[in-house]
Amino acid sequence: MHIRARGPTQGYDRGWSLVRVIIIGAGQVGSSIAADLDETHEVVVIDCDPERVDELNYSLDVLALHGDGTSVDTLEEAGVERADMVIASTDDDETNIVACATAKAISNAFTIARVKNTEYLRTWQRSEKAFGIDFMVCTNLLAAESIVRVVGLPAARDVDPFAGGQVQMAEFEVDEESPVANQTVSEADRFDSLTFAAILRDGEVTIPRGDSVIGPGDRVVVIGSPKSVQGFASSVSPDEPPGTAEEVVIVGGSEIGYHVARLLEERGFKPRLIEHDAERARELAEMLPGTIVMESDATDVDFLEREYIGDADLLVSALDSDEKNLLVSLLAARLGVERTVAVIDTTPYVDLFEAVGVDVGVSPREVVAEEITRFTREGGAENVALIESNKAEVLEIEVDADSVLAGKPIRESVASLPEGVVIGAITRRREFITPRGDTVIEPGDHVVVFVDSCVIDDVAPNL
Amino acid sequence: MKLRVDYRASLRLVGTVLKYLAVPLCFPLVVALYYGESVLPFVVTMAVTVLVGTALERLADEPDIGAREGFLMVAVTWLAVTIVGAIPFLIEAHGIPFVASPLHPESTLGNPVNALFETMSGFTTTGATVLGDISFNSHTRGIMMWRQLTQWLGGMGIVVLAVAILPELSVGGAQLMDAEAPGPGIEKLTPRIAETARALWGAYLGLTVLEIVLLYGLHVTGNAPNMDVYNAIAHGLTTMPTGGFSPEARSIEAFSAAAQWVIVPFMVAAGTNFALFWHVLTGEPKRLFRDTEFKSYLGVIGVVSAILAGVLFLGDGLMSVAPAGETYDQLYLEGIRTAIIGNVEPAVRQSVFQVVSIVTTTGYASIDFNAWSAPAQYALLFAMFIGGSGGSTGGAVKIVRWYVIVKSLRRELFTTAHPEAVRPVRLAGRAVDERAIRGIYAFTLLYLVLFFVSTGLLHLDAARIGFDVSILETMSAVAATLGNVGPGFGVAGPMGSYLDFSNGSKLYMVVLMWVGRLEILPVLVIFTPEYWRR
Numbered sequence: 001m002h003i004r005a006r007g008p009t010q011g012y013d014r015g016w017s018l019v020r021v022i023i024i025g026a027g028q029v030g031s032s033i034a035a036d037l038d039e040t041h042e043v044v045v046i047d048c049d050p051e052r053v054d055e056l057n058y059s060l061d062v063l064a065l066h067g068d069g070t071s072v073d074t075l076e077e078a079g080v081e082r083a084d085m086v087i088a089s090t091d092d093d094e095t096n097i098v099a100c101a102t103a104k105a106i107s108n109a110f111t112i113a114r115v116k117n118t119e120y121l122r123t124w125q126r127s128e129k130a131f132g133i134d135f136m137v138c139t140n141l142l143a144a145e146s147i148v149r150v151v152g153l154p155a156a157r158d159v160d161p162f163a164g165g166q167v168q169m170a171e172f173e174v175d176e177e178s179p180v181a182n183q184t185v186s187e188a189d190r191f192d193s194l195t196f197a198a199i200l201r202d203g204e205v206t207i208p209r210g211d212s213v214i215g216p217g218d219r220v221v222v223i224g225s226p227k228s229v230q231g232f233a234s235s236v237s238p239d240e241p242p243g244t245a246e247e248v249v250i251v252g253g254s255e256i257g258y259h260v261a262r263l264l265e266e267r268g269f270k271p272r273l274i275e276h277d278a279e280r281a282r283e284l285a286e287m288l289p290g291t292i293v294m295e296s297d298a299t300d301v302d303f304l305e306r307e308y309i310g311d312a313d314l315l316v317s318a319l320d321s322d323e324k325n326l327l328v329s330l331l332a333a334r335l336g337v338e339r340t341v342a343v344i345d346t347t348p349y350v351d352l353f354e355a356v357g358v359d360v361g362v363s364p365r366e367v368v369a370e371e372i373t374r375f376t377r378e379g380g381a382e383n384v385a386l387i388e389s390n391k392a393e394v395l396e397i398e399v400d401a402d403s404v405l406a407g408k409p410i411r412e413s414v415a416s417l418p419e420g421v422v423i424g425a426i427t428r429r430r431e432f433i434t435p436r437g438d439t440v441i442e443p444g445d446h447v448v449v450f451v452d453s454c455v456i457d458d459v460a461p462n463l
Numbered sequence: 464m465k466l467r468v469d470y471r472a473s474l475r476l477v478g479t480v481l482k483y484l485a486v487p488l489c490f491p492l493v494v495a496l497y498y499g500e501s502v503l504p505f506v507v508t509m510a511v512t513v514l515v516g517t518a519l520e521r522l523a524d525e526p527d528i529g530a531r532e533g534f535l536m537v538a539v540t541w542l543a544v545t546i547v548g549a550i551p552f553l554i555e556a557h558g559i560p561f562v563a564s565p566l567h568p569e570s571t572l573g574n575p576v577n578a579l580f581e582t583m584s585g586f587t588t589t590g591a592t593v594l595g596d597i598s599f600n601s602h603t604r605g606i607m608m609w610r611q612l613t614q615w616l617g618g619m620g621i622v623v624l625a626v627a628i629l630p631e632l633s634v635g636g637a638q639l640m641d642a643e644a645p646g647p648g649i650e651k652l653t654p655r656i657a658e659t660a661r662a663l664w665g666a667y668l669g670l671t672v673l674e675i676v677l678l679y680g681l682h683v684t685g686n687a688p689n690m691d692v693y694n695a696i697a698h699g700l701t702t703m704p705t706g707g708f709s710p711e712a713r714s715i716e717a718f719s720a721a722a723q724w725v726i727v728p729f730m731v732a733a734g735t736n737f738a739l740f741w742h743v744l745t746g747e748p749k750r751l752f753r754d755t756e757f758k759s760y761l762g763v764i765g766v767v768s769a770i771l772a773g774v775l776f777l778g779d780g781l782m783s784v785a786p787a788g789e790t791y792d793q794l795y796l797e798g799i800r801t802a803i804i805g806n807v808e809p810a811v812r813q814s815v816f817q818v819v820s821i822v823t824t825t826g827y828a829s830i831d832f833n834a835w836s837a838p839a840q841y842a843l844l845f846a847m848f849i850g851g852s853g854g855s856t857g858g859a860v861k862i863v864r865w866y867v868i869v870k871s872l873r874r875e876l877f878t879t880a881h882p883e884a885v886r887p888v889r890l891a892g893r894a895v896d897e898r899a900i901r902g903i904y905a906f907t908l909l910y911l912v913l914f915f916v917s918t919g920l921l922h923l924d925a926a927r928i929g930f931d932v933s934i935l936e937t938m939s940a941v942a943a944t945l946g947n948v949g950p951g952f953g954v955a956g957p958m959g960s961y962l963d964f965s966n967g968s969k970l971y972m973v974v975l976m977w978v979g980r981l982e983i984l985p986v987l988v989i990f991t992p993e994y995w996r997r
Contacts, residue, residue, distance in 0.1 A: 042653075042655060043654050054896075057651055058530075061636065061637070061655055061657075063651045063653060
């Protein structure tokens with residue numbers, strides 16, 4: 001488990017001057033963080049590819065510089081001494097660590113490093129602040145956690161925990177066969193502690209009312225207690241009751257594949273893992289006592305049939321190449337696997353692969369970008385989940401006395417906020433409270449809110 | 464056919480810029496009030512800008528500006544402000560039927576083509592004029608101040624100003640500024656583009672105010688008798704944008720030597736990359752003199768001025784007999800010959816002033832350089848192609864492009880001898896991208912082609928109407944409008960005017976100024992079918 005640290009406090013509430021963020025590495029992760037922050041922060045991006053730098057300078061309202069992010073000169077040119085935060089997100093672990101250490105040596109910025117190797121994460125966890133890094137995110141581990149959450153909740157496309165696990169946000173796709181399809185929200189909502197936050201249709205976010213109809217192909221975002229979310233999951237697809245995904249097959253013994261197997265073991269599953277490299281398979285077998293490791297090529301149809309892979313409830317494809325993951329997932333679906341999850345490195349492929357037949361695509365880069373973005377949010381939101389690449393956000397907030405929510409029944413406080421805000425769940429002293437119109441929110445409560453991106457800038461500071 | 468360009472979004476932003484044009488119109492309005500003149504030309508124009516601007520703004524809700532929309536928006540903005548900006552001149556000459564009588568019916572700007580020419584020349588900071596009589600007898604002081612102000616608004620760029628103050632332009636602002644700003648590519652100084660735009664405009668405003676104060680200071684201390692407040696402001700408004708309009712018919716010749724010397728450094732500053740001033744102000748003054756382009760810029764000015772100062776001092780640079788039909792007479796010629804030949808200060812001053820004015824594309828004149836001999840005039844014609852620095856308010860090709868061209872030609876020579884050599888072209892120690900070099904060649908070649916073709920066309924048109932101009936005069940007129948310099952030679956000389964060209968030729972030159980200010984490509988591209996097609 002990665003450690004959840006609080007973001008830097010000195011960066012917020014600085015009145016007119018904006019929080020200055022330096023991002024080292026303008027790859028998929030760096031660019032997507034920059035795109036997310038450019039409107040609300042002063043962003044400087046450093047990359048060693050001059051063409052990419054040029055492109056960023058025109059496409060985003062950021063200052064992109066060409067240079068080596070580990071060199072003091074470049075960092076000074078980027079104004080590191082005035083920076084509030086330095087994010088190292090190149091594809092190379094060592095570069096990221098050195099860049100953060102360098103930034104720390106010459107400034108007081110809060111440093112965030114992205115690493116792939118869990119070894120570095122372990123070192124950092126043993127003594128926080130090791131390498132001069134204030135927060136470390138591990139791509140592989142985050143991706144694995146994200147996959148495992150989906151495993152636990154069939155039919156869900158995305159699951160995020162809030163309030164220390166007391167609250168869950170989940171996004172479900174409702175297909176034609178689902179009993180929920182063509183029902184109104186009030187018909188579908190048979191659970192006490194569940195809030196329907198949004199319906200996503202053709203990329204548009206709508207806030208549902210009781211009489212809104214859930215159409216086939218819609219995606220529904222719900223917030224509630226884990227139990228009610230699970231209950232809703234089984235009403236979305238009664239054929240796959242939660243927790244019955246007993247047969248899990250993982251293809252590919254990459255770092256992500258290994259972590260998925262390890263985390264599933266911890267949860268009492270007995271997954272099978274297919275790895276074609278003999279040495280790696282042996283190594284994995286030693287590290288994963290609760291997993292059946294098989295040494296074979298996952299595209300070998302004879303092998304798959306012999307092992308009845310088609311009977312599996314879920315197959316996770318975590319090979320090193322996107323194309324192979326697509327191939328394996330499609331093959332598995334053809335053999336009869338109920339749900340396929342594929343690791344997709346190239347973020348823009350996610351939609352494409354899902355359209356072709358992969359049930360859930362998980363992009364490690366997107367997961368990491370989301371995690372890093374959480375840290376840079378203004379207004380002290382503790383936990384953030386992004387929906388449909390930024391169409392909306394789910395925020396967890398600890399309500400203080402100044403908040404517009406404090407001390408008033410929800411009916412009144414919501415009326416004073418613009419449309420597009422839904423109070424999803426409340427926890428008070430670690431107790432779950434279902435928000436109703438007359439519920440009065442007290443200072444100190446944790447509130448999970450769904451906010452449409454159009455109004456986020458107006459709403460977030462007032463909460 | 465469905466268009467690939469979201470022209471509504473572009474026009475919407477043009478509307479926003481147009482709407483805000485009403486604000487600077489307040490300045491000539493105040494001047495007119497002060498001198499007790501009619502404010503009608505400005506009030507009507509303000510109403511038009513607000514009405515048309517608001518109407519255009521209704522075309523689209525949230526403009527989403529891409530590269531294509533950016534080109535269209537910038538090109539159309541310049542055309543739109545020119546058309547609207549010409550209204551005060553027309554009202555001055557014609558009045559409003561049944562409502563108000565004309566203020567000055569004799570104004571040459573009553574011809575709409577002339578009014579367009581003068582306004583485009585203003586906004587593009589060219590400084591070429593079609594006024595017949597440049598004096599307050601034929602024009603109100605308010606109108607003359609509006610003419611000066613158009614140059615100041617156009618200098619640092621209308622769109623750059625819009626990016627600086629309108630938050631809706633921050634996304635895509637870099638695209639827009641790139642299409643408008645002189646030189647290859649823009650330099651972001653701060654993470655947010657609006658701040659960069661504000662920094663540039665801040666430096667521009669500061670230098671303008673400083674110049675006005677210094678010029679008026681000369682007047683107060685008795686060193687420039689006719690540089691009153693009106694003139695100090697009028698010239699302050701046209702120096703920093705490298706404009707060149709003057710409410711005086713004799714341009715800067717009308718002022719004392721001291722005033723001429725004060726204007727020179729401001730012209731030099733106007734031709735400098737404004738990003739350098741920002742570095743100086745943020746505590747890195749050394750960058751000014753480390754900058755390759757700035758050093759080359761000063762070098763070119765120094766060398767050309769030294770040569771011209773020499774020939775003027777010796778007398779070889781001046782005509783000895785005034786030919787008939789020139790803009791000067793024998794008396795004027797003998798006057799300047801006695802003043803300059805054998806006298807160091809006047810020779811140096813006249814040479815430096817003219818060279819700086821032409822290289823930076825300002826277009827002021829402290830002497831009627833039609834009275835210079837042919838070799839000296841050719842030197843000035845050559846200088847018209849140099850231009851100021853990239854990122855300055857100057858026009859023409861720009862020093863940075865010539866520098867890269869010279870360096871890459873030297874590389875060609877080197878690689879002819881050593882075919883295996885890999886030699887990047889360096890600018891201030893950094894390798895220049897090969898694609899950027901290709902762009903620079905394309906621009907310069909296009910500039911020269913446009914120059915030769917236009918010279919041919921204008922010369923033909925002059926012959927058609929029996930207008931007697933030499934080929935040197937036509938060449939200078941094209942170079943002066945395409946490069947936003949202003950005055951050429953002969954009839955189009957510093958004390959002359961473009962009035963006698965045919966209406967067709969003048970409209971063509973309006974296009975040349977427009978195309979020249981936006982550096983050709985952003986305008987030409989919108990006339991290609993590929994731009995519009997899906």
